[in-house]
Amino acid sequence: MSSMQYPPSFYAASANAAPPRPALQGEIETDVCIIGAGYTGLSSALFLLERGFSVCVLEAAKVGFGASGRNGGQIVNSYSRDLDVIERSVGAEQARLLGDMAFEGARIIRERVTRYGINCDLKNGGVFAAITAKQLKHLESQQRLWERYGHTQLELMDQARIRQVVDCDQYVGGLLDVSGGHIHPLNLALGEAAAVESLGGRIHEQSPAIRIERGPSPVVHTAHGKVRAKFVIVAGNAYLGELVPELAAKSMPCGTQVIATEPLGEELARRLLPQDYCVEDCNYLLDYYRLTADKRLIFGGGVVYGARDPANIEAIIRPKMLKAFPQLAQVKIDYAWTGNFLLTLSRLPQMGRLGDNIYYSQGCSGHGVTYTHLAGKVLAEALSGQAERFDAFADLPHYPFPGGRALGAPLTQLGAWYYSLRDRLGF
Template identity: 45%
Template sequence: MPMDPTHPLREDPALPPSWYAASVAPRVAQPPLDGDVQVDVAILGAGYTGLSAALELARRGLRVVVLDACRVGWGASGRNGGQALVGYGCEVDVLEKQVGVEDARTLFDYSRQGVQLLRDRIDQYRIDCHWVPGHANVPITTRQSQALQRDMERLTTRYDYPMQWWDRATLRAQLDSPRYQGAMFDPLSGHLHPLAYAQGLADAAIAAGAVIHEHTPVLELQRTPHPALRTATGTVHAAHVLLAGNAWLEGIAPELERHVMPVGTYVGATPVLGEARARALIRNDMAVSDTGLVLDYFRLSHDHRVLFGGGASYSSRPPAGLDSVMQRRLWQVFPQLQGVPLEYLWGGYVDITPSRAPHWGRLTPDIYFAQGFSGHGVAAANLAGQVIAEAIAGQAARLDVFERLPHRPFPGGRLLRTPLLVATMAFVKMRNLIW
């Protein structure tokens, strides 16, 4: 959405337009790769996964180079809804069916470590990204409320995770919306400014000794005799390679691409509401996401806007009339904002797997990857970088558990997988309307 030219915020022209880009100071770009280099680890992608791994590896004394086609945080790491949650894109019952209760509990505990890792890094490296604890998962219907209470019972009894159930009145005391039946409140998850965090993570990695080359698209993954990433301006030869391109990896490793689907998602920002009006909407400043088929998720910004996410595009195009659709969804949640426009509106791709479980592992003993965060990557991608860095350094116990998750490809191949998913989601939406 175009900005008012008189607005005091100025977006970094090297980043996709968004309130995030407009609310951080422009950065000097890291220089593109120029020539061939030999390092210990070459990383494709300067998002959370790549930067997290680069920081961990550089701290261990390894020579690390990160290549990105655009800028640090250009993809989902700099455009997402900013909600950093315990867990993954799938529920724990999916993990239990895939790997059993014991491994599911281990994976869930790892996700808790991921949120703590994020918070520790914010503190250790003094990353100014406006961290706020607290998240509420809110049901719209009675059936959703009952299912959410069952999920909470499993998490509190089998997974020893501290959750709180709020009835409608308790929720309304914190969230001034008539739409929801109650809430499953998680005090450990929270929200942050995602682009500011990505940039702070990059600064920490560089300070530790990692080298980042922006505006350096990778053209080819060379697999033999030793792995390398080839670009138009040079090649990075390495003992190990990490592919952390997620939804933007197309063509580099086709055997990975068939296991994920890029899905468009969208976020808008209202004008500044003022502290009193904003806090009247969400009194405890928590992040919120609902349990709808196409969920809404929202929170307050540090400058007292509502940041409202929702919608999904399973094709390569945004939904028709996206501006009006997003505004209507915002007003449905907060009727008292009727007539308040979205001053900013942006979107991007997340990568989902068929099961919504994370897909991390090794293509060869020297080539690692992490993808399939399924819209749940703020904390999990930081964890992925650390887990893979450990494996590269010879401690693969945590990665081994993730590799036990089975992953099937999307049907239809590159040409048909998108239209098949579009048709499937249309059927599911219709079924939910009828039933």
Template identity: 50%
Template sequence: MSVDAPSDYPPSWYAASQPLPPPRAALQGTARADVAVLGAGYTGLTAALALAEQGYRVTVLEAERVGWGASGRNGGQAIVGYGCEQDTLERLVGDADARLLFDFSRDGMQMLKQRIARHGIDCDWRDGHASVPIHPRQERALRADIERMAQRYDYPLEWWDRARLRQELASERYLGAMYDAASGHLHPLAYVLGLARAAEAVGVTVHEHSPVLRLERGPRPVLVTAQGRVEAEFVVLAGNAWLQGIAPELETRMMPVGTYIGATEPLGEARARSLIRNDMAVADVNWALDYFRLSRDHRLLFGGQANYSALPPPGLRASMTRRMRRVFPQLADVSLEYVWGGYIDITRNRAPHWGRLTPNVYFAQGFSGHGVASTCLAGEVIAAAIAGQAGRLDVFERIPHGIFPGGKALRMPLLVAAMSWYKLRDLLG
């Protein structure tokens, strides 16, 4: 398992199951563009694609490979909404803006599906996502959420009791499910590679192995690498958890968190389908959650084991296997063939942190483990703002964001202590 391969894609089932393109050339010398983008993940490539389709000259700089970070390693679950609950957004920005933000998220999900179809991206999209409770308290909260989302947001969610859930999911662990037919799951690396091909087809230039060393702000901002520089009218910072030393005022409001995923050996179609009959994605609602789905080659992909420190947890493969078998005891004879991980970026309130550093430097971060759909929305929102339609970005900028306490030395230990309390609460129900 690797989260830190310096020159190619980290080992994962995603990388093993997907044809990987040859490396793109690193930036050499001085380039000029209308828009320079830091980061070739979902946000950066979506913004680049949307801007190039409107006639902008766009250059994207990627420190490693396209999709090397969270965009190519995540759990693949694309869910309407954000990393925080809607009641959090109501407290932060009021009911009217919270409704706007949720509607933007619904639009973003449609944009994601339309982009896959329009560009012919083969990324194994599947419909359906279930949030599943373990404790009665969680069941009550999910049932209340369904009623609230229908009444306040006109968003249809279904409650499945335990018997209905067992028709689709072969696990006794859960008390029921909140089912969302509009959400779903995909092959994350295949999707980001397809985005890159679509962007390049309309003229976007992508440079890999071109880590940005600094941002020079001013009337024409510049992204500087070891071997070159891109001068532009606008800059988009889309480095998320890997944005280090470029914009310190962003780093204090974001924390990298490790998360890990395993893939079983191939189970065969019949056995795989016996686990999740309708091919939906599933996640429990613990703070330290488990999430899982099936792959196209009939494996179980099982994720979780979030780690709020800088190091992968010890005995990762064994602990992931135990968690998987707790959900599916019938997999007692099945091992995890792949285990991999990476970093997501969280904000203190788990709400998205998107906006402008200066009138010509834009950013998006803080997807808080809920980024497959919302990162793509962020790219569209930033592209629209650069093109002169900033209304949606203005709403996101009204979300207040505090810094993580403790500075660089103490903010991680303080977060670890806080998360230990939430994990204990999960155990106690």
């Protein structure tokens, strides 16, 4: 088996040092075998170890290889479909439970960073930027909705105010979430992996799971070993492949593209984002950006349904960046990369159980940095016999894509084109 290394991204180039983690060889036994060393798997492992479980994590490539180490690095609260959609879709008690959890993931990240001394360039503050008056009205409603669930660290900004936090003339206003923020995502994953090992957890890289032997004591097989466990947590998300066919049928990997500029220098960086907040706009196919610790601008956007890698990422994303910041026309792009996230038809995450002892969480639909950290806590609770919060997620409907992934990708792309057109026309 050839070794799978990180794709060439700014994050990989600036990653903290990490020890080698050898592939699994032979047979081991553990309480919980976790498939995937991204945020979901690492968060689950930490919460389980803190509860006294023994844990082994199997990673097909390297810690944080997937979306956890390639994303935009933004800490964004709630879910990809917001709480008003959930309220209309489920009963009052289920909506209350999901609403109470919507802002927990960001608190978990900060607690982990503090408790385990993780160096991941954590900064506070995130902005939702409105391009149209209709989007600003939606942000007003979002503020009232979130405050109804006790989340009050919000400031509605008019056009003059948002120009104080981002030097872009596209926006008519915005919503500042002080509890939002941004991080170096790969370094967060590496720090969490080190925390897992400090508590006695085992992580094996270059160890893709090739088969799950189901039964009273499930066994996860790799090419050169196997793990016998009491429980299995499937946390592969967009990189799970066909290991669990019933999960693959209800989700679709999608690619998103990111670029990182050369260092801008302190003066230019401070002009663009004076408070060093991260920003995402309110379009259906949104753009997002932030500064790195060394004052590069990371800018991402775009979706490729079905997760095909585009031939020229810079050609897709650079025009979006220049539309927001024409003053960067002469700035060089040092890095361009893509990564996959997992989309569900409802845009809500999927959490559940297969049989009595195989648990899963997947389908963050582009909202994964906070949700995955919450998911780890909820899964650990469920394995410990506290299933109320797990059931609130598990009871959400998990729809299959019409026609499967092959037909679902073009249909979803058509729908996205429609909503993108509405954005451009201001509807």
